[in-house]
Amino acid sequence: MKLPVIRHLQKNHDQQTLESTLEVLESFCDHRSVTDEEMDVVGELISNICGAIEVQKMIDEGMSEKDAANNFMQKVLGSIDR
Template sequence: MKLPVIRHLQKNNDQVKLEHTLEVLESFCDHRSVSDEEMDVVGELISNICGALEVQKMIDKGMAERDAANTFMQKVMGSIDR
C-alpha cells in the first residue's frame, strides 16, 4: 500500500467508480491463466483501492482528510506488527 496512491485515488474518483474497478480486478484474478506476477500487481492495486475507499468512509463520517489518511495507515501498520 502506498499512501500517496491511496490519496490520489480517493481524491480523484468517486466511490462507485472505485467499487466497479474492484469488481473488474477481482474478476480478472479469477481467470485460470493469470500468472503469479500479474496476481501480485493486481493485489497491490486492489489494496490501494480498498485503502482509498476506507479513507473516504472516514472523511464522510466527518474526519479531516489528513487525519483519515493517518488513521488508516496506523491501522495498516498495527496489523503488520502483529
C-alpha cells in the same frame, strides 16, 4: 500500499467508480491464466483501491483528510505488527 496513491485515488474518483474497478480486478484474478506476477500487481492495485475507499468513508464520517489518511495507515501498520 502507498499512501500517495491512495490519496490520489480517493481524491480523483468516487466510491462507485472505485468499487466497480475492484469488481473488475477481482474478476480478472479469478481467471486461470493469470500469472503469479500479474496477481502480485493486481493485489497491490486492489489494496490501494480498498485503502482509498476506507479513507473516503472516514472523511464522509467527519474526519479530516489528513487524520483519515493517518488513521488508515496506523491501522495497516498495526495489523502488520501482529
